[in-house]
Amino acid sequence: MLRHVEARAGLMSFLVVLMAISPAAQAADVQADPSDYRAKLANLGPGDRLLLAAGTYTERLNITNLEGRPDAWITIQGPDGGVATFTANACCNTVEIRDSAYVAIVNLTIDSAGAAYASGVSAKDGLNNLVHHIRVEGCTLLNHDVGGQNHVAISTKTPTWGWIIRNNVIRSAGTGIYLGNSDGTYPFIGGIIEGNLVVDPIGYCMQVKWQKPRPDIAGMPKTPQQTIIRHNVFIKNNEHAPLGDRPNLLVGGFPASGPGAEDTYHIYGNFLFNNPHEALFQASGRVVVHDNLLVGASGTALVLRDHDLPLKVARVYNNTIYGGETGITLGGSPVVSQVVGNLIFARSAISGTIADERGNLVAQVSAADTYVSKASVLLAEMDFYPSPGQCEGPAIDLSAFSQDPDYDRDFNGLSKGSFTFRGAYAGAGSNPGWPLAAEPKVLGSSPTLDGGAVVDSGSVDAGVVDAGVVLDAGAVVDAGVVDTQGDTLSVGGDGNTDTLTGGGCSCQTGPRTDAPLAWLMFFAFFVLVRRSVAGR
Numbered sequence: 001m002l003r004h005v006e007a008r009a010g011l012m013s014f015l016v017v018l019m020a021i022s023p024a025a026q027a028a029d030v031q032a033d034p035s036d037y038r039a040k041l042a043n044l045g046p047g048d049r050l051l052l053a054a055g056t057y058t059e060r061l062n063i064t065n066l067e068g069r070p071d072a073w074i075t076i077q078g079p080d081g082g083v084a085t086f087t088a089n090a091c092c093n094t095v096e097i098r099d100s101a102y103v104a105i106v107n108l109t110i111d112s113a114g115a116a117y118a119s120g121v122s123a124k125d126g127l128n129n130l131v132h133h134i135r136v137e138g139c140t141l142l143n144h145d146v147g148g149q150n151h152v153a154i155s156t157k158t159p160t161w162g163w164i165i166r167n168n169v170i171r172s173a174g175t176g177i178y179l180g181n182s183d184g185t186y187p188f189i190g191g192i193i194e195g196n197l198v199v200d201p202i203g204y205c206m207q208v209k210w211q212k213p214r215p216d217i218a219g220m221p222k223t224p225q226q227t228i229i230r231h232n233v234f235i236k237n238n239e240h241a242p243l244g245d246r247p248n249l250l251v252g253g254f255p256a257s258g259p260g261a262e263d264t265y266h267i268y269g270n271f272l273f274n275n276p277h278e279a280l281f282q283a284s285g286r287v288v289v290h291d292n293l294l295v296g297a298s299g300t301a302l303v304l305r306d307h308d309l310p311l312k313v314a315r316v317y318n319n320t321i322y323g324g325e326t327g328i329t330l331g332g333s334p335v336v337s338q339v340v341g342n343l344i345f346a347r348s349a350i351s352g353t354i355a356d357e358r359g360n361l362v363a364q365v366s367a368a369d370t371y372v373s374k375a376s377v378l379l380a381e382m383d384f385y386p387s388p389g390q391c392e393g394p395a396i397d398l399s400a401f402s403q404d405p406d407y408d409r410d411f412n413g414l415s416k417g418s419f420t421f422r423g424a425y426a427g428a429g430s431n432p433g434w435p436l437a438a439e440p441k442v443l444g445s446s447p448t449l450d451g452g453a454v455v456d457s458g459s460v461d462a463g464v465v466d467a468g469v470v471l472d473a474g475a476v477v478d479a480g481v482v483d484t485q486g487d488t489l490s491v492g493g494d495g496n497t498d499t500l501t502g503g504g505c506s507c508q509t510g511p512r513t514d515a516p517l518a519w520l521m522f523f524a525f526f527v528l529v530r531r532s533v534a535g536r
Contacts, residue, residue: 027072034058047072052108054082061086061095061108068102073135078107085109088118093155097123097131104135109142116147124157126186127215133162144173149203149244152178159214161189161221167440170198170205174244176234180209180252184308187211187260190225197233197440203244205234205272210252210284210308214259224262227251228405231269231413231441238276245277253285253309264288264313266405269413269443271295271436273379279303280324284332286313288404291411291424293384293436296377297324301346305331317341317401318410320384320423322375323365326351341396343386343423345375359396361422373431379438384423385431392420392428413443 027047032040034055041061044050046069061076068074078084086108088094094110097103110120120141123131141153151174154165163179170176176198179188188208198205208227214220234248249272254260264286272280274296281294284307294301301321304314311332317340321327327344330337330352338356349362361371368375371390373383386392396419401407408416411424412433421427434442 038062041066041076044074044076046074046102049075049077052076052078052084054079054084057084057086058089060088060092061105062098063095063100063103063105064098066100066103068133070102070133073102073104073133075104075106076108077104078109080107083109085111087111087113088115088120089113090115090118093119093122093124095121097121097134098125098129100131100134102133104137105139106135107138109140110153111141112143112146112151114143114146117151118144119151119155120144120153122152122155122157123160124155126158126181127217129158130217131156131158131160132219134160135164135166136168137164137166139168141168141170142172144170145202147174149174149246151175153198154178156188157181157186159186159189159217159220161191161225163188163191165191165193165196167195168197169440170196171200173198173201175204175207175246176201177206178204178209179207180211182209184210184212184252187214188227189214189260189263190221190227192228192230194228194230194232195440197235197438199233199235199438200237201244203246204250205236205248206232207246207250208252208265211254211260213255213257220259222259224264225260226405227263227265229265229267229270230406231443233271233273233438233441234280235271235273235438236275238274243277247279247282247303248272248275249281251283251285251287252307253312256309262286268292268406269409269411269441271441273436274377282307283314284309284311287311288313288315288401289319290315290317290401290404290407291409292319293411293424294319295322295382295384295436297321299324300326300329300351302328303331304334305329310334312336314338315401315404317398317407318416318422318424318426319343320372320411320425321346322368322384323377327362328352330354338400340398340401341419341422343371343391345371356400359393359422361391361393379436382436383431384436385425386421386423386428388428390428391422391425393422395419396422 029049029051030040031051033053034057037052038059041050044066066074086094095105112118121136123129136154144151144153153170153173154177156179180186236248251265254263266288268290270292272294276298279299280297280301282303284305287304301324304311311334313336314330314334315338316328320343322345324346326348327346328339328350337354339350339354339360340356341359344360344362345365345368372387373385374381376382398407398419410416410426414426416426
């Protein structure tokens with residue numbers, strides 16, 4: 001009997017301790033409008049969502065000292081119906097992020113509204129500002145070109161990592177996306193940039209700057225990282241005046257030694273169109289470039305060479321290139337140089353000394369219609385899907401690329417099968433995927449982009465589904481909302497609507513329990529009761 005009483009006392013003590021250490025239930029949906037959003041913003045905690053009503057917000061969005069968690073992001077979200085528009089003024093950037101982490105900015109419209117040099121989304125001030133794990137998703141950024149090429153829609157000027165920039169539309173910017181600093185300081189590390197449409201910039205659609213040796217900052221990754229740039233649409237417009245002589249996309253090199261020296265860019269599934277003065281894509285450092293479509297360059301379409309830093313690794317495979325003087329140029333003395341299985345229509349196909357050059361199919365621009373459905377530099381006409389029997393050959397050994405994210409998926413996100421096709425498409429006849437357009441790319445049921453939910457390929461927080469979704473002890477976290485009811489998450493085909501199947505709701509507006517601790521308490525209770533019974 002005494003042992004039974006002691007067991008009960010021990011059980012109660014254990015439960016009291018668990019209750020004490022369990023975090024207070026807090027995640028909530030907070031409704032706000034232009035009159036009160038700033039006051040409510042300051043009080044957000046992990047897992048909270050600030051749901052903004054439709055309207056015009058003229059006081060900017062200053063995100064300061066907001067700390068979510070890997071399993072409970074803070075989300076600032078516009079309405080599903082109507083538009084929440086933040087307008088700029090000359091004093092400041094429209095959305096400024098300071099000393100914050102695990103914060104998502106979703107479904108907002110950000111309009112420069114004639115304010116020169118006011119960036120749309122910004123994290124600045126270098127080492128004085130610690131920002132990481134930010135998600136910008138489903139936003140529309142307009143008119144960030146009033147100040148010329150240096151007027152930027154999305155900008156980072158602080159050392160940062162873990163960003164996800166997804167499914168945004170950027171129209172008429174000086175530069176669409178500018179990550180890092182022009183002097184090599186303030187590196188951008190381990191990010192994912194996917195599904196964005198950037199059209200009609202003055203200069204770059206996007207650039208990631210070269211990197212000096214990295215500062216020692218708590219939490220900054222020191223192991224090799226991947227920055228993934230995939231399934232974006234980057235289009236320049238001849239009629240934009242002035243038009244900067246910049247590539248559509250540029251990425252710079254990594255530090256020569258220390259943290260970052262083994263980092264890699266993985267660039268695939270992108271559509272780069274039209275550049276009357278420059279290359280469509282330029283890179284140095286360590287780059288993997290596959291299954292992209294590059295159309296309408298003036299000189300060389302794809303340039304990999306020493307720039308601010310040396311070119312060290314260049315793996316280029318299964319791209320389709322149309323137009324320009326040269327398809328692919330490799331310069332410098334990279335340790336790894338591979339050009340494999342590309343489909344190139346240009347006056348000169350490949351230039352440079354390349355260690356592994358094989359399986360490429362090349363022809364003049366004038367002959368392209370023999371190989372593809374419709375070769376053109378007019379968006380309304382072009383269709384570079386292969387004609388039957390024209391772009392196949394002996395199977396290409398891609399085993400050297402088997403560790404690359406989605407190396408076996410084509411431009412449409414579909415399986416490459418037995419690796420017999422040259423170029424970005426693995427098929428012939430009628431294109432089953434997204435038709436090329438000045439619109440966001442849609443992949444349907446591909447494994448990489450499915451309705452806006454994207455699985456991280458290991459570059460940002462292993463085990464994290466990179467929409468801010470973490471699988472932890474059976475709990476599903478989506479944009480900072482934890483489902484503790486054992487439900488399963490499915491993503492709507494429009495990329496915006498999440499639905500749950502099962503018994504509960506993940507979008508609670510009041511208190512909720514912590515699922516892992518609740519299960520731990522239950523397990524402890526079960527064990528102690530069994531011991532109590534056994535001791536009678």
